[in-house]
Amino acid sequence: MAMTKTSSYNVTAYGATGVAYAAEKLTLTNFQFKWLKYKQGSQATVYRAKEGEPLDSVGIQLAMDTAHQDGGGTVVVPAGDYLIGPIEFRSNVILHLEPGARLWGSPDMADYDLLPGETMPVYTLAKGNNRESEGLTRDNRRLLSAHQASDFGITGSGYISAQSPAFVIPWMNSHPSDLLSLYRPQDTLLFYQCQNVLLEGFHLRNTPAWSVVLDSCKGVRIDGIDLHCFDVINSDGIDLVNTSDTTIANCRIHCTDDAICLKNTLRGVTMSNITVTNCVLRTLCNGFKIGTDSAGNFEDITVSNLVMHGDESTVGDRGGVNLNALDGGTVRNINISNLVMRNFFSPFYLYATDRSGQQKALGLETKPGRMERISITNVLADGTRYPCYVVGHADSKIQDLHIANINIRKSKDFYDQAPEAPVPEVPNEYPTPFTFGSRDGGDQLPACGLYVRNAEALVIDDFKQRNEQKDGRDLIVTERCEDIEISRSLCRNPSA
Secondary structure: OOOOOOOEEEHHHHOOOOOEEEEEEEEOOOOOOOOOOOOOOOEEEEEEEOOOOOOHHHHHHHHHHHHHHOOOEEEEEOOEEEEEOOEEOOOOEEEEEOOOEEEEEOOOHHHHOOOOOOOOOOOHHHOOOHHHHOOOOOOOOOOEEEEOOEEEEEEEOOEEEOOOHHHHHHHHHOOOOOHHHOOOOOEEEEEEOOEEEEEEOOEEEOOOOEEEEEEOOEEEEEEOOEEEEOOOOOOOOEEEEOOEEEEEEOOEEEEOOOOEEEEEOOOOOEEEEEEEEEEEEEEOOEEEEEEEEEOOEEEEEEEEEEEEEOOOOOOOOOEEEEEEEOOOOEEEEEEEEEEEEEOOOEEEEEEEOOOHHHHHHOOOOOOOOEEEEEEEEEEEEEEEOOOEEEEOEOOEOEEEEEEEEEEEEEOOOOOOOOOOOOOOOOOOOOOOOOOOOEOOOEOOOOEEEEEEEOEEEEEEEEEEEEEOOOOOOEEEEEEOOEEEEEEOOEEEOOOO
8 A cells, every 4th residue: 555654643632632431331131142142141341431521533533634634644542541433534544553552432322423414425235235124224324434535544553442232232131032123333444435445453342243344445455453343143354345456364353243254236346356364263154255245246366374263052154165156246266275164064165046036126137146266275174064065056057166175074963864855946045054954954965075066167176074973975966067076085984
């Protein structure tokens, strides 16, 4: 990214004096809800502003605006506790969090409301995506955001906390029946239509929904951030939406939903030139995912050197890698290698179909997605439950797929023999490791290791699996496939 001026602007000179203090302690009394990872009786301290003091975001925003007007520079936040409402980034300005600096997002939703006459860009994911159909509002502001800015970012080793317990614990204590009643800030960091964005080194904590969203951006570098958001469903880690020319490296991500997810909502638009490497991921959902929003194309993407952890509980839809072409787009030239994973339902699953419901919601012509030139190699997976699968569409077979050096230890859900019922066609089902069965009823697939349907030009080399209990199914089963080469594959059941 382009360098900003060397000018430095200390936020204390602009009125950010550190007004946050530990004001109250919340206690969780009710904990029965999907994907909640608190224990009953958990407590959380909520930070508020000192009585009568303005939020520190006023001073931080003034410093950033001044730096921008001066042509750019670095806004420095020294050690201390700062309470902030929404902050908007400006071009050519870096926000630097010094060691000991802690930004606490306001626990009051009124601080996120738009001011009279103020507007918030409706970013592309809101156009027909599943969260809108679930009824979740897209109107409220985000904590840290930018619109059409360039050459800016966040650096340093300080902390940003969105204070999710302030929203989640009172909601849980009200005995909710569904997620829609949880009123919360939607995205902690949202950058829309921006260029040359740098996110480096800082700690991000307690995000009540999606954590880091880059939408319609180019030239993004995310390096060495430490992200922990493990409260409730919909707490994604990093989401790239219609965004290209991006590197994600050396990050630690701990979340309930997808850790790193690529989405494309625009037919005819291609996301490309994306690298994900050297990260440690922990999640209740997918470690790395393409889709499910896949109206546009994904190409020239490499993913390597990831350590991924699921959870030993039965909650979540955990998959190590999930690639989807569901909404008419194409997924091509994807290289995934050197993965170590533990306690995922399935190490990887690929799905290309025609999800007509979503395409109609977007006003698009219904057609199957395409998937081609995919390589998945060097995967070491421990504690899996369901098989891997590769399922294409009858009119759009998955092509030119290379799967090699896969080593799996399966620990749950064993069958005496393959199910008699054929694998169903379920194009509108949300893709999970158990899409063709059910979480409680098992995967219902005829293979214990890898099931392939509607694929051509597929090479499977050195696929090994060790079952902790005997499974009567074949290791690999293919249906309606052409030009398949399988070599050096081995399944070990325990000896009698």
